[in-house]
Amino acid sequence: MTNARELALRVLQATDAGRSKSDTLLHQALRENTMERNDRALATSIVYGVLRYRILLDFVIGRFYHHDIAKAAPVLLNILRIGTFQLLYHDKVPGWAAVNECVKLARKYKGERMAKLVNGVLRKINTDSVRLDEWLREKEEAEKLSILFSHPRWLVERWLLSYGREKCRCMLEYDNRPPLFGFRTNRLKTTAADFLSNPLFSGIDREECPLDHFFFSGDFSVFETSLNEGLLSVQNPTQALACLLLNPFPGSTVLDLCAAPGGKSTLLAEMMGNKGSITSLDLYEQKLLKLANHARALGISIIETRAADARIFQPEQQPGFILLDAPCSGSGVLGRRGELRWKLNGDKLRELTILQRELLDHAATMLRPEGIMVYATCSVEPEENALQMKSFLERHPEFEIDTDCSGLPERFRKEAEINGSLLTLPGDLPGFDGGFCQRFRKKPE
Numbered sequence: 001m002t003n004a005r006e007l008a009l010r011v012l013q014a015t016d017a018g019r020s021k022s023d024t025l026l027h028q029a030l031r032e033n034t035m036e037r038n039d040r041a042l043a044t045s046i047v048y049g050v051l052r053y054r055i056l057l058d059f060v061i062g063r064f065y066h067h068d069i070a071k072a073a074p075v076l077l078n079i080l081r082i083g084t085f086q087l088l089y090h091d092k093v094p095g096w097a098a099v100n101e102c103v104k105l106a107r108k109y110k111g112e113r114m115a116k117l118v119n120g121v122l123r124k125i126n127t128d129s130v131r132l133d134e135w136l137r138e139k140e141e142a143e144k145l146s147i148l149f150s151h152p153r154w155l156v157e158r159w160l161l162s163y164g165r166e167k168c169r170c171m172l173e174y175d176n177r178p179p180l181f182g183f184r185t186n187r188l189k190t191t192a193a194d195f196l197s198n199p200l201f202s203g204i205d206r207e208e209c210p211l212d213h214f215f216f217s218g219d220f221s222v223f224e225t226s227l228n229e230g231l232l233s234v235q236n237p238t239q240a241l242a243c244l245l246l247n248p249f250p251g252s253t254v255l256d257l258c259a260a261p262g263g264k265s266t267l268l269a270e271m272m273g274n275k276g277s278i279t280s281l282d283l284y285e286q287k288l289l290k291l292a293n294h295a296r297a298l299g300i301s302i303i304e305t306r307a308a309d310a311r312i313f314q315p316e317q318q319p320g321f322i323l324l325d326a327p328c329s330g331s332g333v334l335g336r337r338g339e340l341r342w343k344l345n346g347d348k349l350r351e352l353t354i355l356q357r358e359l360l361d362h363a364a365t366m367l368r369p370e371g372i373m374v375y376a377t378c379s380v381e382p383e384e385n386a387l388q389m390k391s392f393l394e395r396h397p398e399f400e401i402d403t404d405c406s407g408l409p410e411r412f413r414k415e416a417e418i419n420g421s422l423l424t425l426p427g428d429l430p431g432f433d434g435g436f437c438q439r440f441r442k443k444p445e
Helices: 004-016 022-032 037-052 054-064 074-089 095-110 112-122 132-136 141-149 153-175 192-196 221-228 237-246 263-271 285-298 346-366 386-395 410-419
Strands: 181-185 206-208 214-217 232-234 253-257 277-282 303-307 321-325 372-377 399-401 421-424 435-442
Touching: 004 022, 004 037, 004 074, 004 095, 022 037, 037 054, 037 074, 054 074, 054 141, 074 095, 074 112, 095 112, 132 141, 141 153, 181 192, 192 214, 221 232, 232 263, 237 263, 237 321, 237 372, 237 410, 237 421, 237 435, 253 263, 253 346, 263 277, 263 285, 263 303, 263 321, 277 285, 285 303, 321 346, 346 372, 346 386, 372 386, 386 399, 386 421, 386 435, 410 421
Parallel strands: 253 277, 253 321, 277 303, 321 372
Antiparallel strands: 181 214, 181 232, 206 214, 372 435, 399 435, 421 435
């Protein structure tokens, strides 16, 4: 039977090979293996810990690995990362156990010679032998933060330039914390107060959220039944801000572009009291099937799913409201997507800004005069947010910024009233991811 560390190794190897997202691979591996709860938790912690702390782990390993670490076999490097992560971050795992299990993995996958190498390297690593303050003292700020918080240097440099040292450090720290789950109670079936008054949830750790109908918890499994019954949805409140800024009324005609996995579409339907119509558009039919199934569980009947390219789609009638949740770098949600920070680069960012521009330009043609459009991303990069908005307005004089933010809770209105937009940085508010949204109005003809 596969143990926790070997399962983690296989998931990490598959993730590195680009076979699928780490979440998908991990959940599939856990379903296929019978493990006790503690072993499942250990495997999960190792996978996400190694993905988050890759730069730091490699930096530490490099101090004790007397060869070129860049030339190490990928499986050997991941075994060393698994061991180093446990030695530095898992107080409940005895050091000898972490070393011995990794030696066994090395013997199985690379032979006796590599097993001896892993043993030699890991036995030198402990909280006393790792002297980060000393090793990082002479390095410049961007490189120091990159290693210490395990983010690509180019991204750290961008955040230092855009947000300054204090905010940058706060964002980096937030990305490395285990994220809380955001839950949204379905206002069509219950209220937050009634739902949380259930004695089943009385002993569960949870945190309040400044948005109505939302709360946080680190425990997912206890709420699975409620999710299946349509009483809850999983959604980070940052994603909800775009819907609250759009603020469609019951009876509205709404077009949700790039809608999957559907959290925004279903929230809009709940806000509208399940009255009106919402067309949820996405490229991928399979993702839309999941959206439709969840909508049915929630008791929502006004959502119609359509599989199409949002750059060429033509609606039967011009909607009064458009939500464009654009594909983006995801730099505001790096804490939830462990491997994403290693896949981003400048070229990818430029490709995404071009796609966003194309989506915006076509969305502008679909909205009826005097209609409302909200553009949203889960990015904190200016090119995808404020600069993209500036460029859009220059190309489309028929649009103007709309500062009507009456759908937002009071604590968010002050920012939105300035220019109709909200930017949330990771770490700004407990539990909130990074993200951006901007409200526009199309001028009368």
